[in-house]
Amino acid sequence: MAGFWKGKTVFVTGATGLMGGWLVKELVGHGAQVVALVRDLTPKSMLVRSGLLNEITVVPGELESLPVLQRAIAEYEPHTVFHIAAQPLVAVAKRDPVGTLKANVMGTWNVLEACRLTGRSNVVMASSDKAYGESDTLPYKETHPLQGRYPYEVSKSCADLIAQMYAATYGLRVAIARCGNLFGGGDLNFNRTFPGVIKATLAGERFVIRSDGKFVRDSLYVKDAAASYMTLGERLAEDPSISGEAFNFSLEQRLTVLETVEMTLNIMGRTDLVPVIQNIASAEIREQYLDASKARERLGWKPRYAMDEAIRETVEWYREHFAAQDHTAGVEPSMRNAVAAR
Known part of the structure; x- marks a missing residue:
């Protein structure tokens, strides 16, 4: 991607979220x-x-506007246009389905319709492994039906599906990224x-797992996810034939929630917790994990970070984050703003 994005104007939705913040950082x-x-x-927010x-x-x-x-x-x-914005929380969606549908469905057709009406931009849209719904046949491939419940x-x-409709019906140049849990x-x-x-x-406390710990989830480091969106945007510009297609991005590791937690505890040296x-x-959904062979073969994409390396970097970020919080907590309010501004 060296040089490809230099000087290009890009429009990002969801920039204050986790994925959006890292994507903006990479684009800048x-x-x-x-x-x-x-x-x-x-x-x-990171932004x-x-x-x-x-x-x-x-x-x-x-x-919604x-x-x-x-x-x-x-x-x-x-x-x-990188359409990343969404209401991303499963529990919130269960409590507020209408608000979630407005943000995730209406929001998507508004972005795509705005692009259709202007007729210029390529669109990279964030979907999810959750779009596949529950399946007896895993890992998910891009040919799996989309059957959320x-x-x-x-x-x-x-x-x-709306993104695919805009590509098929109106010729909008759009590609879809399906990642697991970022x-x-x-x-x-x-x-x-x-x-x-x-x-x-x-904090020296035991983590609480809401499930039985055996739910299988596909995890992807956010730096790899940001690179995947940018790679997809570059390939879409170079090869319009991929318009309307979806691509899975994954480490392709089948891990339960409990295994992920235990890996993190081991890296942090606190297996006693x-x-x-x-x-x-x-x-x-009980089990979800992705096959990313299409992205590897068609886009030349591969993750840069192994799971343990990604977890180590993530742990270090939080160590620094909480250390900074502890530092500013003891500073006078006038000085706290100066510390935050540096």
Whole structure:
């Protein structure tokens, strides 16, 4: 990707989220001119804390507003639109299905419709392994049907199909990325497995697993995910024949939640903190993992980080994060702002 993004204008939704923050960082590092749709200026997000906000153009607004998206894309004429924004939490989707469907489904058709109306941009869209729904045949391949049943899974199945519809019907140049569970530094939602177990372990506490620990999940380091989106965007620009296609991105490791937690505890040297198994999870798919052979063969993509290396980097990010928090907690308010600004 060396040089490809330099000077190109790109439009990113979801820039204040985990994936969006890392993607913006990589794009800025490669010389892209980034324009981001931002609904809430989240002070603790990577985009704000790292100072990236000062290096990009911000368009205030919501995915649910087609006029906002249409104006922004028409005005800035991005080479590529990275549609990352979504309501990403399974538990929240179960409590608020309508809000999740508005963000994930309406938000997707608004982005794609705005691109159709302007007629210029390529689109790389974030889907998920959740779009496949439950299957007796694993690992998931891109030929598997999209058959979500629970609120979050249905929202991803619908968004994925809508993207394929825009490619097939209107010739919109769009490619779809399906990743598993993303992890890495910057994720401050401590209900998720990686930030949750790292935070608990650094505090000397046992991590609580909501399921029986035997749920199988596909995990991908967020740095590899960011590289996958950029690779897909580059290939889409060079080879329009992949428009309308989806690509799985994965380490291709079949790990249970308990195995992932135990690996993290081992890396942190705290195997004595045996996790608590609650076994209360419901309305979730039991086994999910991906086959990424299509991305390897068609895109030349491969992950740069092994699982243990990715976990080590992630743990180090949280060590530094909590150390910085402890440091600023004892500083006078006037000085705290100066510390945060550096």
